[in-house]
Amino acid sequence: MSSLFGFNSDSATSTKILEDLEELNSTLGPIVSAAGTRLPLIPHFDLTYNKPLGKGATFEVNCEVFKPRGGPSPYYVAVKYVVLTADNGDRERRNSCVARELRVGTHPALTNVQEILPLIGYGWNTNLLIRTPFLMVPFSEHGTLSYYLRRRDVREWIDMSGRRDLALDVARGLEALHSCKIIHGDIKPDNVLIFTTFGRSRDRWNQMAKLSDFGGCIFEDESSKNLYGGTPLYNAPEQEGRGNFKASEWRNPKDYYAADIWSLGLTVCEIILGRPFIQKDWLDKGQSKLEFLDQMAMSAGDSLQWKLRGLCSHFLEEATPIRQSILETLRMTLYDDPHRRANIRDVVRVLSQGATTPHIVIDLKSLPSRSGKAMVDKIHTAQDENHDGSSSLSEGSCSPKAAGPPGETDLEQVHIRMASQAAAQWRIDAAKVFDHVMNLGMPWIVQESIFKELQHQAPLERAASENAGGSYFENCLRLALAYKVGFGVHPDRSMMIEYFTISARENEIAMALWYRIASSLQLEIAKTKWIRQTLDWQLKRSEKPEKATRYFMTRVKLYQERSAPLLPTMLDDSGLDGSTLLLFACQDQNFTAAMDICSKVQRFVLIPGEPTPLHWLIKFNETQAESLGNALICGQGAGPGPCAEFVNHCPDFTIVLPAHCLELGGSPLHWAVRTRNVSLVQLLIKLGANVNVCWKQAGTTIADNKDAQETPLEISVQYHLPELVQVLLEAGGRGSSSHSVFYNIGARCMPFARHIIHGPHYRQALRDTIQVLIAQGLDLWIEDERGNSPLSIAVEDPDCETYIVEELLATLPPEGPITSHYALVSSAVNCLTRRHSVSSLGLIASRSRECINALDGSGRNALHYAVVTDSVEAVKILGQIVECDFDTFSSDGDHAIHLAARFGSVGAIPLIVAKGVDLNILTKPGDLSNDRPPETPLMIAASRQKRETADFLLENGANPFFDIASAVYPTVLLAACTGPRRGDSILPHLLSKHGNLCDKSVLDAAGSTGWTALHQAAFFGDVQSVLALLDKGADPIRTDIRGKAPLELVTELLNTIRNDNRVIPTHERIFQKGKQAVADLEAALDEVRRILTLAASSL
Incomplete structure (x- = not known):
C-alpha cells in the first residue's frame, strides 16, 4: 500500500507538512465559511492537468482544463495550488497571502468588477492525507502585462489609444479596490494579466487588463499589523526609505493608498513606453536600478517624474487628448511627496x-479543442445611457486558445452558449448543493x-416563517446532507431527516428525493396531499420486490415527462x-421528432459539451x-445510421441529474447500466457496443494523472445491480485492470444514490450482487499486488456506508480475523475528513487484533492517525482493543x-494519558532522522504554540524543565518564546495560568548560550512576553555567556540594523518581507x- 502521506521518502518531513496544513486550514476556514455559496467549491475531478505555469513562494500554478458538470464546454483555467513546506519559516507570510487572495476574491463589491481578476472557485486535491488547497482563476493565454508588451506583434499593431485603454483598466481595477478600503500593495506590470474580450469597441476583439495577485493586499479595517x-x-x-524619507514614519494604512x-x-509609464521605465543609458557604470532610484530621490524635487514625463512625451502625438491625459496622469501619480x-x-477621471465610454463586454473562455472556437461566458446588455463611468461588470473571464490582433478573428467562429445549456442551467446549479x-x-476544520x-x-426555528426564502430551503438540504455523511458534525439520522423534511417543502431537489429516501429508511409516511403529489408516490407500484429492477429506469423517464421540452424552442x-x-x-x-430528424441526418456531428443522441x-x-x-x-435505409461511429463514444465529462442522485458519464452503455435499464443494455450490446469499453477519468495534477477507468461491469458492481452484473458477465464483461x-x-458515489435506486431493498441488492460474483468464481478476499482487498478499497471512502462493511465482513468465517492492516489504517485516516464517522472503524478494529499495531508505509499505525485527526471516538474504539499498544512509536520516533502535542489534539490526549503513558516521554531518533534532537510532549506543544495541549500537560504534572543534554529548549518558557518563525507567543498565557512557572528557577533558567526566556523574547521583539516575564520577576540584568544582558542585546541589534545596512541572519525572513517589515521590527x-x-533602572 502506498504511503498515506503521498510519499514514502521521509516520514519526519511528512509530519511537518501535516503541521503546515493544519495551520493553513485554520487560516482559511473562517474566510471560506463566511463566503458561503458566493465562492463555488470546485470538485477535484472537474479538473484535468494540462501543463505547469510556474511556482513561487505561495502558489504552484498549473494550466488545467475545467469541465463543469453538466455545464458549458471545457475551458482552460489557472489552478493555484498552495505550496506546502516542512520549514516553518515562511508559513505565516504564506498563510496571510492565501487568506488575502480569498478575501478579495469573495468580497461582494469586487466579484463582478471586470477589471479585477475573478476567483472562480476553490477546493482541495485528493491526496489521501496531504490535501492541498487550491484557488481557481481564469487562464490568460496572453500572460502578464509585462510579457504582453514585449511581444513584437503587439508592438506593431497596438496604438496609443489601445495602450491608454489598458492603463485605464488597471486604474479602474485599483479604483474598485480602494473604494472597498483595500490597498493592493504590489502594483506592477507582472501583477496584471491580459485577456481577450469582445465589445469594448463593439466591432472587434480587444485586449483587457485585469488586476491580479492580491496576496499583498492590506485591508484598512484589519486589526492586525499592516505592512x-x-x-x-x-x-x-x-516605503523604501529613499531620500529623506524614513520608512518607519509611513506605516499608517492611509499612507499606503498614496504608495x-x-x-x-x-x-x-511602462504601458505607454512598452518597456521598463528605467532606461539603460540613465544608469552610471556599475549602478543598479535601485541605486538609481535612490539617486533620484536625493535629487531635486520630483526628478523621476520629470524624466518619465519627458520620455513619454516623445511617444505621444502633439495636441491630442491622449497626450494631455497621460502626461497629467504621470504628474498626478509620481510626486515624491505622498501628500x-x-x-x-481623480486619476481615473483624468486618464x-x-x-x-466604457461598455460592459463579453469575456471569452479558452477551449481546449483544436477548433479555436471560443465560448461566450456571459452576455450583458450595455446600458449606455445609464452608465455612470464606474467599473463595468462581468462574471468571469478567460482568454481564448489563440487570439490575434483586433479584427483578425473570424467572428462567425464564436460558439455562443447553446440553448440546451441555458435550459439545463437549473440542473447545473441544483447539483452544486452536493459539492x-x-x-x-x-x-475537518473548514468543514466545521x-x-x-x-x-x-x-x-x-425559521422553518415556519413566511420569510423563509429559497436559499433557506436549499441550505436545509445542505444541512441534511451534512448530517448524512458527518460533514463538520456528528452523523445524525434524526437531524438529517428533520432538515430533509423541511427542505422538501420548497426545494425541488429535496421534493424529488424525499419520499424515496423516507421509504428506503422505512419511516412512517403520512398520506398527505403533498405526499401524493411527489414523484415517487406515483412509482409506489415499482417498489415491490418483483418490480424493483424497473423502478429507477421508470423514475428517470417519468421525471423527464414532467419537465419542459427544449425542442419546440429549437425548431x-x-x-x-x-x-x-x-x-x-x-x-x-420526443420519439416522433427524433425518428423524423434521424432519417434526414446522414452523419451526426459531435457538439462540444454534449453527449450523443445514443446516450x-x-x-x-x-x-x-x-x-x-x-x-x-x-440506419433506416441502405447506409449506416448517423450515430454508428459513436456507439462506444465516451465524452470527457459527467452530467449530474440531482433529482435522482445520478451521475452519468462514459459511453451509451455506461449510461444504460447506470440507469438500471436492462433492456437497453442488451440492445446496445446487440447493436455492437463494446461490453468492456473503458471510461477514463483524467487526473487533477501530475501526480493524479493516472488511468482511472471504469467498465460497464464495474459500474453495475458499484451500484449493486445484480441482474446487470449477470447480463454483462454473460456477454464477456470484465474489469478495467x-x-x-x-x-x-x-x-464512492453520490449520497443516497444507492438508496434512490433500491429503496428499502438496498441491503438485499448488495447481497445479491456479492452472490452473483461469487457464483462466477470470483474471490471476495483476494488481495492485489499492493495488498489491497475489496474491504480496504471500500473503506478508503470516508462516506462508505456501514451496511456495506457489515455485508463484506459477513462473508468471513465467524470471528475470522483480518490479517492485513490496510482496512484498519484507512478507516482511521478517514477521520481526517469525517472526524466522527467511526462506525466502520469499530467493525474492522474488533476483527483486526493481529495487526492493530502494524505500521503503514508512512511508519504510522491506526492509533497514530486517530490521534493526529483528534477523533476521540476513534481513539476510544482502539483503546477498547486489548491488543492495542498505546506505547508504539512511529517510524520517525513519535x-x-x-503526535497529540504536535497537532493540538486536545480531545485525544486525556485518553492517551489515561493509559498510563509517561508525560515526559522522549521522542526517538527515528529510522530516517537519526540527528533529530529529543523532545518531550510539553516541549513540542509549547514550541508549536498549542495552548490547550500545553495547559493540559502542565496541569497533569509534566515537567517544565527539559532535563535533556541535547535539548533545543531547557524550559517550557524558552520553548514558548516567539522566535523568528513564530506568531504570537503563548508565554504570557502560560505565566498567568500556571503559578509554578513563575518560580525564579524557571523564569531565569538559561540554555547553552546563556539566554533566558527574557533574552529570547527581547531579541525577537516580543513585547508582550517581555512585559509578562518582567511582571512575574524575571531578572532584566541576567547576562548570557558573552556577558550580554537583554537590554544590551536589543541595543546592539538595533544599531546593527540601522547602521550596517545589511541583513541580520537571525532575522533574515523579516528583511525579506521588505522595508516596512524591518521598520515594524x-x-x-x-x-x-x-x-x-x-526595569533595569528600578533595581
Whole structure:
C-alpha cells in the first residue's frame, strides 16, 4: 500500500507538512465559511492537468482544463495550488497571502468588477492525507502585462489609444479596490494579466487588463499589523526609505493608498513606453536600478517624474487628448511627496479623458479543442445611457486558445452558449448543493466552519416563517446532507431527516428525493396531499420486490415527462443544424421528432459539451428505444445510421441529474447500466457496443494523472445491480485492470444514490450482487499486488456506508480475523475528513487484533492517525482493543502523545494519558532522522504554540524543565518564546495560568548560550512576553555567556540594523518581507528597549 502521506521518502518531513496544513486550514476556514455559496467549491475531478505555469513562494500554478458538470464546454483555467513546506519559516507570510487572495476574491463589491481578476472557485486535491488547497482563476493565454508588451506583434499593431485603454483598466481595477478600503500593495506590470474580450469597441476583439495577485493586499479595517510589501523597483520612495524619507514614519494604512498611486504611475509609464521605465543609458557604470532610484530621490524635487514625463512625451502625438491625459496622469501619480499625489478617483477621471465610454463586454473562455472556437461566458446588455463611468461588470473571464490582433478573428467562429445549456442551467446549479459533501479534500476544520455558517443561515426555528426564502430551503438540504455523511458534525439520522423534511417543502431537489429516501429508511409516511403529489408516490407500484429492477429506469423517464421540452424552442430557430435538432429531440424524449430528424441526418456531428443522441436512449421506453437505437446505429435505409461511429463514444465529462442522485458519464452503455435499464443494455450490446469499453477519468495534477477507468461491469458492481452484473458477465464483461471487479463493491458515489435506486431493498441488492460474483468464481478476499482487498478499497471512502462493511465482513468465517492492516489504517485516516464517522472503524478494529499495531508505509499505525485527526471516538474504539499498544512509536520516533502535542489534539490526549503513558516521554531518533534532537510532549506543544495541549500537560504534572543534554529548549518558557518563525507567543498565557512557572528557577533558567526566556523574547521583539516575564520577576540584568544582558542585546541589534545596512541572519525572513517589515521590527525593539531600561533602572 502506498504511503498515506503521498510519499514514502521521509516520514519526519511528512509530519511537518501535516503541521503546515493544519495551520493553513485554520487560516482559511473562517474566510471560506463566511463566503458561503458566493465562492463555488470546485470538485477535484472537474479538473484535468494540462501543463505547469510556474511556482513561487505561495502558489504552484498549473494550466488545467475545467469541465463543469453538466455545464458549458471545457475551458482552460489557472489552478493555484498552495505550496506546502516542512520549514516553518515562511508559513505565516504564506498563510496571510492565501487568506488575502480569498478575501478579495469573495468580497461582494469586487466579484463582478471586470477589471479585477475573478476567483472562480476553490477546493482541495485528493491526496489521501496531504490535501492541498487550491484557488481557481481564469487562464490568460496572453500572460502578464509585462510579457504582453514585449511581444513584437503587439508592438506593431497596438496604438496609443489601445495602450491608454489598458492603463485605464488597471486604474479602474485599483479604483474598485480602494473604494472597498483595500490597498493592493504590489502594483506592477507582472501583477496584471491580459485577456481577450469582445465589445469594448463593439466591432472587434480587444485586449483587457485585469488586476491580479492580491496576496499583498492590506485591508484598512484589519486589526492586525499592516505592512506594505510590494516590489522595491515599483515601491514609492517613502516605503523604501529613499531620500529623506524614513520608512518607519509611513506605516499608517492611509499612507499606503498614496504608495499604490505611485506604483500605478510607473505601471502606466511602462504601458505607454512598452518597456521598463528605467532606461539603460540613465544608469552610471556599475549602478543598479535601485541605486538609481535612490539617486533620484536625493535629487531635486520630483526628478523621476520629470524624466518619465519627458520620455513619454516623445511617444505621444502633439495636441491630442491622449497626450494631455497621460502626461497629467504621470504628474498626478509620481510626486515624491505622498501628500501631493492624487487619489485614484481623480486619476481615473483624468486618464479617461477622451476615451470611449466604457461598455460592459463579453469575456471569452479558452477551449481546449483544436477548433479555436471560443465560448461566450456571459452576455450583458450595455446600458449606455445609464452608465455612470464606474467599473463595468462581468462574471468571469478567460482568454481564448489563440487570439490575434483586433479584427483578425473570424467572428462567425464564436460558439455562443447553446440553448440546451441555458435550459439545463437549473440542473447545473441544483447539483452544486452536493459539492461540499462530495469533496473529500476539504479539511475537518473548514468543514466545521462551513457547517456552523449553514446552521446560522438555516436555523430550525425559521422553518415556519413566511420569510423563509429559497436559499433557506436549499441550505436545509445542505444541512441534511451534512448530517448524512458527518460533514463538520456528528452523523445524525434524526437531524438529517428533520432538515430533509423541511427542505422538501420548497426545494425541488429535496421534493424529488424525499419520499424515496423516507421509504428506503422505512419511516412512517403520512398520506398527505403533498405526499401524493411527489414523484415517487406515483412509482409506489415499482417498489415491490418483483418490480424493483424497473423502478429507477421508470423514475428517470417519468421525471423527464414532467419537465419542459427544449425542442419546440429549437425548431423556431432555423439556424440550427440537423445534429443539434436530433440531439435535442432525443434529450426531450420526443420519439416522433427524433425518428423524423434521424432519417434526414446522414452523419451526426459531435457538439462540444454534449453527449450523443445514443446516450439519451435512456429516456425512451423499451419499444421506442429499440426502434430509435436501430435507426441511429443501423440506419433506416441502405447506409449506416448517423450515430454508428459513436456507439462506444465516451465524452470527457459527467452530467449530474440531482433529482435522482445520478451521475452519468462514459459511453451509451455506461449510461444504460447506470440507469438500471436492462433492456437497453442488451440492445446496445446487440447493436455492437463494446461490453468492456473503458471510461477514463483524467487526473487533477501530475501526480493524479493516472488511468482511472471504469467498465460497464464495474459500474453495475458499484451500484449493486445484480441482474446487470449477470447480463454483462454473460456477454464477456470484465474489469478495467488486473484486480477483481469486487473492488468496486464499495466505490464512492453520490449520497443516497444507492438508496434512490433500491429503496428499502438496498441491503438485499448488495447481497445479491456479492452472490452473483461469487457464483462466477470470483474471490471476495483476494488481495492485489499492493495488498489491497475489496474491504480496504471500500473503506478508503470516508462516506462508505456501514451496511456495506457489515455485508463484506459477513462473508468471513465467524470471528475470522483480518490479517492485513490496510482496512484498519484507512478507516482511521478517514477521520481526517469525517472526524466522527467511526462506525466502520469499530467493525474492522474488533476483527483486526493481529495487526492493530502494524505500521503503514508512512511508519504510522491506526492509533497514530486517530490521534493526529483528534477523533476521540476513534481513539476510544482502539483503546477498547486489548491488543492495542498505546506505547508504539512511529517510524520517525513519535509516540502517540507526541503526535497529540504536535497537532493540538486536545480531545485525544486525556485518553492517551489515561493509559498510563509517561508525560515526559522522549521522542526517538527515528529510522530516517537519526540527528533529530529529543523532545518531550510539553516541549513540542509549547514550541508549536498549542495552548490547550500545553495547559493540559502542565496541569497533569509534566515537567517544565527539559532535563535533556541535547535539548533545543531547557524550559517550557524558552520553548514558548516567539522566535523568528513564530506568531504570537503563548508565554504570557502560560505565566498567568500556571503559578509554578513563575518560580525564579524557571523564569531565569538559561540554555547553552546563556539566554533566558527574557533574552529570547527581547531579541525577537516580543513585547508582550517581555512585559509578562518582567511582571512575574524575571531578572532584566541576567547576562548570557558573552556577558550580554537583554537590554544590551536589543541595543546592539538595533544599531546593527540601522547602521550596517545589511541583513541580520537571525532575522533574515523579516528583511525579506521588505522595508516596512524591518521598520515594524525596529519599532518593536525600540519598545522592548524602553521597557528593559525602565526595569533595569528600578533595581
